[in-house]
Amino acid sequence: MAQARDAIAETLDVLRSQSLTSVVHKAIEQMILAGELEAGERINENRLAARLSISRGPVREAMRALEQSGLVQVVANRGVFVRQLTLKEAVDAYNVRACLFGLAGQTLAGSITEPQIKSLSSLMVRMGSAKDRPKIDGYYALNLEFHARLVEFAGNKELERSYHGLVNKLHLFRRRGLVTSHGVEDSYREHRQIFDALVAHDARASRRLMENHVLAGKERLLGSLREMEEPVRIAEAKSR
Numbered sequence: 001m002a003q004a005r006d007a008i009a010e011t012l013d014v015l016r017s018q019s020l021t022s023v024v025h026k027a028i029e030q031m032i033l034a035g036e037l038e039a040g041e042r043i044n045e046n047r048l049a050a051r052l053s054i055s056r057g058p059v060r061e062a063m064r065a066l067e068q069s070g071l072v073q074v075v076a077n078r079g080v081f082v083r084q085l086t087l088k089e090a091v092d093a094y095n096v097r098a099c100l101f102g103l104a105g106q107t108l109a110g111s112i113t114e115p116q117i118k119s120l121s122s123l124m125v126r127m128g129s130a131k132d133r134p135k136i137d138g139y140y141a142l143n144l145e146f147h148a149r150l151v152e153f154a155g156n157k158e159l160e161r162s163y164h165g166l167v168n169k170l171h172l173f174r175r176r177g178l179v180t181s182h183g184v185e186d187s188y189r190e191h192r193q194i195f196d197a198l199v200a201h202d203a204r205a206s207r208r209l210m211e212n213h214v215l216a217g218k219e220r221l222l223g224s225l226r227e228m229e230e231p232v233r234i235a236e237a238k239s240r
Contacts, residue, residue, distance in 0.1 A: 029168070033171045070169050084172065095218070101210045107203075139187075146191060194210055
């Protein structure tokens with residue numbers, strides 16, 4: 001009887017630990033995605049544990065999970081750092097994400113329901129209002145929500161897990177100030193075309209439009225990079 005009680009107590013301790021680690025993992029992930037912990041920044045585990053009012057153990061466990069998901073990088077003898085994506089890594093992530101998003105569109109087109117259509121339609125209305133505001137943060141958040149719902153509605157959990165992993169990695173790159181108002185109108189128009197194709201249950205068009213939408217986002221990213229580099233080249237030329 002005593003052995004059974006000990007076993008139950010041990011199991012409960014493990015469950016509590018796993019639950020706490022999961023909460024800590026989510027909290028740190030949000031800090032990274034919100035830019036509170038910036039790409040390349042060293043993460044002080046002791047300070048983070050004190051801030052969250054917990055022991056260092058769950059923080060360390062959360063870091064292992066974040067390393068597996070590609071959001072942090074452990075550097076031997078130096079510590080844990082928020083991962084920095086190279087341009088090639090970002091482009092590669094976009095290309096894979098485009099394939100997954102296209103597959104989600106093809107899948108969803110054949111099974112989309114009226115409640116799902118209503119949900120997406122509501123988001124389209126909100127995006128239409130947000131795109132005309134001076135600040136694009138609101139549109140950007142709705143854009144991410146629209147994408148997340150499309151992937152969720154497709155009903156493929158493996159696809160959804162892989163897709164969100166890539167999106168999280170790309171947040172590390174976007175937080176360098178590459179999100180601008182350029183292309184918002186194009187983005188909204190692409191969303192409208194995707195929505196119309198899904199409502200029409202056109203699997204081929206949905207796949208093509210959703211894949212091309214992500215690839216267009218990649219081109220907008222590269223365009224923003226070129227715009228950011230141009231003033232630097234001009235300044236360097238003037239200093240010579």
